[in-house]
Amino acid sequence: MKINDVPQDDSVLEGRRRACYAEDDRGAYVVVPSRGWEVERIVNEHARAALAEALETARRAVLAGRLSPLAYHMTAGQMGARLLAANAGVSWWRVRRHLRPKVFARLSRDTLERYAQALGLSVEDLTRVPETAS
Amino acid sequence: MTNPPVPRPFPHQHAGHCESGTVSALLRDRGLTLGEPMWFGIGSGLFFLHTGLVRVGGLPLTAYRVAPLAIVRNATRRLGIRMRYERFRDGETAARRLDELLSQGVAVGLQTCVYWLPYFPSTMRFQFNGHNVVAFARDASGYWLSDTVFEDVVCCPPDALARARFARGAFAPRGLLYYPESIPADPDIEGAVRSGIRATCRQMLDIPMLPVGVRGVRALGRRIAQWPARLGADRARAQVAQVVRMQEEIGTGGAGFRFLFAAFLAQAADHIGLSGLRDLSKEMTAIGDEWRQFALVGAHICKGTRPDADAYRELAALLAALARREEALFRELRAMA
Numbered sequence: 001m002k003i004n005d006v007p008q009d010d011s012v013l014e015g016r017r018r019a020c021y022a023e024d025d026r027g028a029y030v031v032v033p034s035r036g037w038e039v040e041r042i043v044n045e046h047a048r049a050a051l052a053e054a055l056e057t058a059r060r061a062v063l064a065g066r067l068s069p070l071a072y073h074m075t076a077g078q079m080g081a082r083l084l085a086a087n088a089g090v091s092w093w094r095v096r097r098h099l100r101p102k103v104f105a106r107l108s109r110d111t112l113e114r115y116a117q118a119l120g121l122s123v124e125d126l127t128r129v130p131e132t133a134s
Numbered sequence: 135m136t137n138p139p140v141p142r143p144f145p146h147q148h149a150g151h152c153e154s155g156t157v158s159a160l161l162r163d164r165g166l167t168l169g170e171p172m173w174f175g176i177g178s179g180l181f182f183l184h185t186g187l188v189r190v191g192g193l194p195l196t197a198y199r200v201a202p203l204a205i206v207r208n209a210t211r212r213l214g215i216r217m218r219y220e221r222f223r224d225g226e227t228a229a230r231r232l233d234e235l236l237s238q239g240v241a242v243g244l245q246t247c248v249y250w251l252p253y254f255p256s257t258m259r260f261q262f263n264g265h266n267v268v269a270f271a272r273d274a275s276g277y278w279l280s281d282t283v284f285e286d287v288v289c290c291p292p293d294a295l296a297r298a299r300f301a302r303g304a305f306a307p308r309g310l311l312y313y314p315e316s317i318p319a320d321p322d323i324e325g326a327v328r329s330g331i332r333a334t335c336r337q338m339l340d341i342p343m344l345p346v347g348v349r350g351v352r353a354l355g356r357r358i359a360q361w362p363a364r365l366g367a368d369r370a371r372a373q374v375a376q377v378v379r380m381q382e383e384i385g386t387g388g389a390g391f392r393f394l395f396a397a398f399l400a401q402a403a404d405h406i407g408l409s410g411l412r413d414l415s416k417e418m419t420a421i422g423d424e425w426r427q428f429a430l431v432g433a434h435i436c437k438g439t440r441p442d443a444d445a446y447r448e449l450a451a452l453l454a455a456l457a458r459r460e461e462a463l464f465r466e467l468r469a470m471a
Contacts, residue, residue, distance in 0.1 A: 001393060001423060014255035017285055018385060019148040019155075021171070021393035023419065029171065029397035031148055033285060039426075039433040040383050043375040044257055046436040050372055051191075078191065078249065078261045086302035120250070120297070 003032050011036020012044045051078065055134070062129045068104030070095075070115060072129045077119045088118035138289065141271040144241065146280040146287050150387020150394045153205045154179060155282025156243050156266040161215070163241045163270070166317055170282075172405070175398030176326045177209030178333035180391055182350045184377065191260075193373055196380040198390030200337065202264030202305050206243065206312065208333065212326035214318045221308040225296045228309030233272060235313065241270040241280075245310040247301030253281070253288045258383070263305040269295075283385045324406040331402070331471040334395075338464045348461045355453025359446050371436055374449070378432040381425060389429075392422035399467075410470050414463060421459050428452045 001022045017033035024030050058075045061067040074084050074095075081099070085092040090111065097103050098111075109123070116126045145162045147170070149155025154174035161168065174180075181200045188195040199205075210217050222228035235242050248254055248265045271278040276291045290298075299309045338347035345353035354377075361370035380390070387394035399415035402408070431448050434440040 001388060001419065001426070006388075012255060012257040012383060014257065016255060017148075018283060019150045019387060021150055021387040021397045027416075029393075029400050029415075031150070031170075033148060037382060039378065039429050042433040042436050043378045043429075044383055046371065046375040047379060048257065083261065083303045086306075 003030070006032045006034050007037040007039075008035045009038040009041065011038065011041040051075075052134075059129050059133065062101075063131075065101055068099050068101045069127055069129050070104055071099045073115075073119050073121060073126055074099075079119075084115070084118060088114045090114060138273075138275045140278060140287060141273045142239075142278075144268070144270040144278070144280050144287060147282065148285050149282035150174075151179070151199070151385055151391065152266045152281070152283055153177075153202070153264075154209075154394070156268055156280075157206045157209060159268050159280050159282055160241060160243050161314060161317070163268075164314055164317055166215075166321070168323075169397075169401060171394055171397035171401050172323075172327075173209050174205065174391070174394050175334070175402060176212050176330035177205035177207075178330045178337060179205045180334050180395045181337050181347065182390075183346045184350055184354045185345075190376070193376040196377045198381060198386060203245065203266075203310075206266070209326070209330070210314070212329050213321040213323070215314050215321070216316045217312055218315045219310065219312045221310050223308075225300050225309065228299060228311075229292065229296060232269060232277075232311060235311070236269060236272045236277075240313055241268050242311045242313045243267070244269055244279075244295075244299060245305075245307035246295070246298035247307065248298075250294055250298040250301060251281075251290065252294050253284070253290065261301075261303065262384075263301055263303060263307055265298075269311075327402045327406050328471045331467060335464045335468040335471070338460065339468070348457050348464065351453055351460065352457035355450050355457060358453065359450040362442050362446055367442060370442075370446075374432045375436050378429045378436075382429050389422035389425040392418055392425055396422060408470060411467075414467055414470075417459070417463050421456060421463065424452060424456055424459070428456070 003022045003024055006020045006022050013036045017035055019031045020034045021029050022032045055075050058067060058072045062069050062072050081095045082092050085095045112123045112126060116123045145159065147159060149170045151174060154170045158168060158170045158173045179199050181197060183197040184194060186194040220231065244267050246265045246267060247263045249259050249261045268280040269277050270280055276289045277295050278287055279290050280287050299307055341347055361373060396415045396418035399411045399418060403411035428449060431445055435445045
């Protein structure tokens with residue numbers, strides 16, 4: 001890739017620039033800051049759309065009483081049950097149980113705090129989900 | 135927003151990849167100046183792996199590089215630099231040790247999880263524990279980091295950094311910090327370059343049984359054409375998107391580290407006076423351009439702007455050709471080193 005071919009499309013970098021390696025006129029490699037590449041934006045949006053869809057599915061399931069708010073916030077934090085378990089210091093099978101609304105509703109303050117801490121939320125936010133899709 | 139003044143000068147440089155950039159900055163701060171591509175090549179960073187046995191967010195893992203920290207470990211060992219690595223049981227001890235080293239003026243490399251670093255654009259925040267940065271100062275506004283993925287140094291709040299250092303899961307950093315303990319006055323760069331090249335060739339050509347390296351590229355080429363039929367259009371698209379993201383989005387210097395490696399070959403040619411490496415650098419650049427073509431076709435698939443059958447066939451053909459060219463290149467490269 002030549003310096004002039006380094007893409008400068010506004011992309012996933014939100015105004016920041018990343019370093020690309022490209023050849024200058026004399027064929028020597030230099031670092032060229034790039035604002036991003038359209039291709040990146042497309043594949044990133046594709047992946048994020050899938051995440052957003054999973055989150056919305058979880059949100060509806062919580063409002064319908066099929067899953068606990070923990071399931072929603074776990075999805076929002078891009079975590080699976082195993083990763084959340086490791087981050088919260090709760091065993092994996094207990095995390096799975098806590099995805100059920102009835103079990104979740106009986107959780108101790110201490111356990112709720114562990115989850116809140118692991119997900120970077122307050123306990124109040126952990127126990128509810130947004131009324132409308134984000 | 136006006137930034138607070140940086141408490142001490144640090145030789146920050148924008149880099150293609152976090153790990154080679156971090157080790158390059160860390161050693162530059164201690165007086166050993168070697169460009170990022172040299173670190174990447176000497177640390178034999180280039181690789182290829184695509185496997186459904188490990189999943190990231192439910193999708194097969196694709197890696198264009200070796201495992202986290204392998205570049206730092208291999209490159210410093212080959213250059214005769216003695217490194218010290220410290221991991222911690224809890225965040226308090228880890229923060230105390232970091233503060234202690236920073237107050238002595240020692241810049242340190244840190245392993246972190248991207249998800250918790252607030253200065254990352256929200257679109258790029260994902261759960262990945264192998265992100266490396268340099269911490270070089272601390273003051274009232276927080277920790278000063280040289281994150282080589284970005285153009286300028288950044289300031290990070292202590293609680294966010296603590297979280298990033300103690301995220302759990304695959305490759306959990308457990309507060310890892312590292313710094314050079316002793317640096318040879320006159321490191322054997324030629325020896326290090328040759329051994330880095332030999333190791334790269336081994337990784338790309340010789341690993342038996344597993345479809346990794348060049349054979350991994352070929353195997354993916356054989357399978358990718360069947361994805362739409364086997365997995366359904368949506369799932370196939372998601373997997374293509376993931377491969378392309380790993381190639382371009384996450385800081386590779388472009389084309390899944392191929393341009394970074396081409397830059398290494400060109401710079402190595404000058405360092406050790408082996409002009410044949412320059413021709414291979416040109417070929418690696420051409421190979422990188424083809425990987426970009428692969429990404430472009432992948433984007434068409436995600437957008438649905440080309441008929442699937444046609445586009446997947448092109449992806450397969452591109453990968454087959456890439457495997458052939460990379461194999462020839464690494465065989466020739468091995469003969470030189």
